Amino acid sequence: MRLSPPSLRLSEAARAADELGLQSQREVTDLTVQSAFQEEAKRIDEVLDNIRRQLREIGPRYTGNDFTEQMLEVQREQREQRLTVAEREPYFGRIDFQENKLPEPKPLYIGKAGVAHGNTNEVLVVDWRAPVASLFYAFSGGEAPVVYESPDGDVEGTVHLKRNLMVRDGKLERVVDSYVRGQEDESVTDEFLLYRLGESKDNKLRDIVSTIQQEQDRIIRTDKNKAVFIQGVAGSGKTTVALHRLAYLLYRYAGSIRADRMVIFAPNRMFLDYISGVLPELGVGDIQQTTFADWALEQLQQAVRLDEAYDPMAYWFEQPRTREELMASTGRIKGSLAFKALIDAQLMHTEASLIPEESFDPAAGWRVTPAMITEWLATDDVGEPYMKRRARLVSRLKRWLESEWKTRRLTDSKLKSKLTSKLNAYTKKIPAPTAAQLYTELLGSASAQALLPAKSCAAAIKLLKGKQARPEDLAPLVYIQVRLNGFDGSPYDHIVIDEAQDYSPFQLEALKQCQRQPSMTVLGDLQQGIHGYAGIHSWTELTTLFPEADTGYFELDRSYRSTMEIIDFANRVLGGMGDGVKPAVPVFRSGEAVDVVRMENDDVRLQDVVRTVQEWQQSGHYRTIAVLGRNIQSCEAIAQALSQDGIAAALVQSKQEAYGGGLTVVPAYLAKGLEFDAVLVADTDAESFDGNDAKLLYVACTRALHKLKLLYCGELTSLVAEPAAV
Numbered sequence: 001m002r003l004s005p006p007s008l009r010l011s012e013a014a015r016a017a018d019e020l021g022l023q024s025q026r027e028v029t030d031l032t033v034q035s036a037f038q039e040e041a042k043r044i045d046e047v048l049d050n051i052r053r054q055l056r057e058i059g060p061r062y063t064g065n066d067f068t069e070q071m072l073e074v075q076r077e078q079r080e081q082r083l084t085v086a087e088r089e090p091y092f093g094r095i096d097f098q099e100n101k102l103p104e105p106k107p108l109y110i111g112k113a114g115v116a117h118g119n120t121n122e123v124l125v126v127d128w129r130a131p132v133a134s135l136f137y138a139f140s141g142g143e144a145p146v147v148y149e150s151p152d153g154d155v156e157g158t159v160h161l162k163r164n165l166m167v168r169d170g171k172l173e174r175v176v177d178s179y180v181r182g183q184e185d186e187s188v189t190d191e192f193l194l195y196r197l198g199e200s201k202d203n204k205l206r207d208i209v210s211t212i213q214q215e216q217d218r219i220i221r222t223d224k225n226k227a228v229f230i231q232g233v234a235g236s237g238k239t240t241v242a243l244h245r246l247a248y249l250l251y252r253y254a255g256s257i258r259a260d261r262m263v264i265f266a267p268n269r270m271f272l273d274y275i276s277g278v279l280p281e282l283g284v285g286d287i288q289q290t291t292f293a294d295w296a297l298e299q300l301q302q303a304v305r306l307d308e309a310y311d312p313m314a315y316w317f318e319q320p321r322t323r324e325e326l327m328a329s330t331g332r333i334k335g336s337l338a339f340k341a342l343i344d345a346q347l348m349h350t351e352a353s354l355i356p357e358e359s360f361d362p363a364a365g366w367r368v369t370p371a372m373i374t375e376w377l378a379t380d381d382v383g384e385p386y387m388k389r390r391a392r393l394v395s396r397l398k399r400w401l402e403s404e405w406k407t408r409r410l411t412d413s414k415l416k417s418k419l420t421s422k423l424n425a426y427t428k429k430i431p432a433p434t435a436a437q438l439y440t441e442l443l444g445s446a447s448a449q450a451l452l453p454a455k456s457c458a459a460a461i462k463l464l465k466g467k468q469a470r471p472e473d474l475a476p477l478v479y480i481q482v483r484l485n486g487f488d489g490s491p492y493d494h495i496v497i498d499e500a501q502d503y504s505p506f507q508l509e510a511l512k513q514c515q516r517q518p519s520m521t522v523l524g525d526l527q528q529g530i531h532g533y534a535g536i537h538s539w540t541e542l543t544t545l546f547p548e549a550d551t552g553y554f555e556l557d558r559s560y561r562s563t564m565e566i567i568d569f570a571n572r573v574l575g576g577m578g579d580g581v582k583p584a585v586p587v588f589r590s591g592e593a594v595d596v597v598r599m600e601n602d603d604v605r606l607q608d609v610v611r612t613v614q615e616w617q618q619s620g621h622y623r624t625i626a627v628l629g630r631n632i633q634s635c636e637a638i639a640q641a642l643s644q645d646g647i648a649a650a651l652v653q654s655k656q657e658a659y660g661g662g663l664t665v666v667p668a669y670l671a672k673g674l675e676f677d678a679v680l681v682a683d684t685d686a687e688s689f690d691g692n693d694a695k696l697l698y699v700a701c702t703r704a705l706h707k708l709k710l711l712y713c714g715e716l717t718s719l720v721a722e723p724a725a726v
């Protein structure tokens with residue numbers, strides 16, 4: 001996993017040898033390699049000099065208050081940020097593209113941030129998000145003409161060279177040509193990608209700009225005004241792609257969308273911490289990152305809090321649950337469109353109650369009739385939230401009263417205050433419910449109890465009385481809140497939902513209300529849908545919420561995280577699930593075989609956990625190691641055994657806020673989304689992982705990049721077929 005010396009494709013060097021007619025091919029090969037490397041190293045030095053000079057000369061901050069100065073400061077700051085990003089690694093790729101009708105190819109260097117020469121404005125580095133840079137990602141070899149879409153229309157031409165460059169600490173370390181025009185091998189090789197995938201990982205997800213794959217690039221560059229759905233196997237880069245898409249959208253639609261009007265929803269705070277490095281690496285800041293629960297509670301202005309006595313993770317994963325219990329879960333009902341329809345009906349009823357049944361008759365001959373109110377309301381924007389329309393109506397009634405005073409020349413202040421009291425009494429009758437009140441009312445209704453067990457409605461009502469709610473109540477509550485009061489904030493320009501297989505249609509409907517038009521990236525993997533008690537069972541449950549023309553659906557089948565051996569093994573675990581399961585396709589990266597080892601008893605098993613961890617740590621190959629257990633109890637025993645041997649490990653629990661890397665002991669259900677160089681699943685016996693746990697074991701196995709080992713006592717889980725053949 002260390003860097004190798006500068007390398008170019010030998011075939012290129014051999015061709016050069018022929019052309020030059022030199023005696024020793026080896027000598028020429030080395031010469032060509034050296035000269036191309038030197039040429040690139042020289043250019044890197046020049047570009048870096050230029051970047052550093054520009055950084056030195058960028059000038060002090062603009063501190064004035066007027067608009068021009070503020071705009072100049074924004075531009076200065078953006079330029080400084082771009083140059084700082086470029087100084088770390090100016091570029092990673094080169095593509096020589098010859099536009100039709102131009103006499104020769106032009107080398108384009110692709111980097112994380114575009115850089116122009118300080119004096120001449122010549123483009124030194126093309127931003128990876130620029131239209132022309134799409135060639136670097138989309139090009140898959142061959143001499144056929146290629147096209148990229150520029151703002152002025154399609155540009156056609158041919159590619160002559162595709163080269164990857166690795167720069168560390170300002171020095172060129174590696175050069176790999178994946179395509180050279182005119183050579184017999186026409187396909188772009190994956191050598192650079194394989195090199196990158198073979199590296200060990202730390203505690204943060206990283207950007208992949210230098211190795212984005214064609215199928216990922218297509219998603220990243222999809223138009224903004226779409227709900228883009230991505231079904232991707234474990235390790236296919238869904239999370240990474242979604243984050244790169246945000247960076248792309250901000251670049252492509254600069255001026256019309258803003259980072260502070262974008263939001264990322266992730267399953268928990270630890271995961272948010274894990275992905276927090278990618279956007280800053282891409283030079284993007286200010287994007288809100290949250291969980292659905294935190295976001296909903298904030299919208300509800302903390303009028304309710306989560307039921308502290310109920311931890312869904314503990315309920316569903318700490319004890320075995322039957323299929324019947326799963327089917328009886330109320331989460332899927334409360335997340336359904338049928339339940340939303342009930343709430344919509346309830347809201348319509350509330351909206352109709354804006355028009356009082358009685359007239360307002362404060363004094364003889366003074367009258368506002370329901371018909372007049374209906375007319376007033378008709379001039380309002382009917383799309384406005386209920387409470388805003390109500391407030392407008394109350395003001396209108398006040399204005400009416402005051403104009404009556406004027407017309408009737410009323411000066412008696414006592415009478416005025418009497419009339420005002422009458423008005424207050426009248427307006428009080430126009431309902432002003434809170435979200436919790438309206439939801440409580442609904443849960444008590446016969447229509448709700450036709451869908452949900454009466455007992456569960458009663459339990460939810462009791463909780464709401466104590467200002468508490470369960471996660472499954474948050475979508476209905478926040479939906480009502482936004483319908484009643486409007487969204488608290490500027491409408492979102494773009495929403496990303498990670499692990500969306502755990503979302504319900506109702507959650508998406510609640511989020512849809514917070515946008516003017518749908519612009520979402522919704523990603524997940526049904527095969528990792530371990531929260532079937534609340535999430536979706538098919539993507540159509542979510543895709544049909546959007547007009548077909550505004551919906552994009554992509555599948556990612558290639559897995560970049562794990563070795564072929566690990567993926568083959570994980571596919572077999574899922575294979576037991578039957579129809580509809582799409583196996584992950586590995587990138588051709590071979591590693592060690594997966595170990596499945598039977599232990600005599602529990603003590604021996606724990607000793608083996610300790611021994612394996614020690615061995616892995618001493619090998620120096622792995623920066624991140626995880627021991628996964630079926631539940632927290634199993635993890636506690638493992639953490640204790642490790643600690644008795646003086647091995648420090650972080651034991652992850654459900655409310656964990658941060659992931660620190662190193663050695664982690666974590667229940668399998670909490671490891672979703674994370675990845676580790678080496679993974680030991682410590683209790684894969686038939687009792688811990690029964691026939692219903694295929695998705696959970698799949699999640700556990702696919703966390704591993706390079707090494708996977710499974711331990712069990714007694715009988716091996718039936719989910720692992722033919723261990724001997726592995």
Ligand SMILES: Nc1ncnc2c1ncn2[C@@H]1O[C@H](COP(=O)(O)OP(=O)(O)OP(=O)(O)O)[C@@H](O)[C@H]1O
Nearest residue numbers: 208211212213234235236237238239240560561673
């Ligand atoms: N094109 C790529 N080049 C290099 N590495 C990649 C590429 N695509 C994905 N990866 C790597 O693969 C790993 C998995 O990526 P990511 O976590 O985004 O996948 P995912 O589909 O969200 O996985 P999961 O569903 O298992 O959580 C990461 O280490 C990521 O850096």
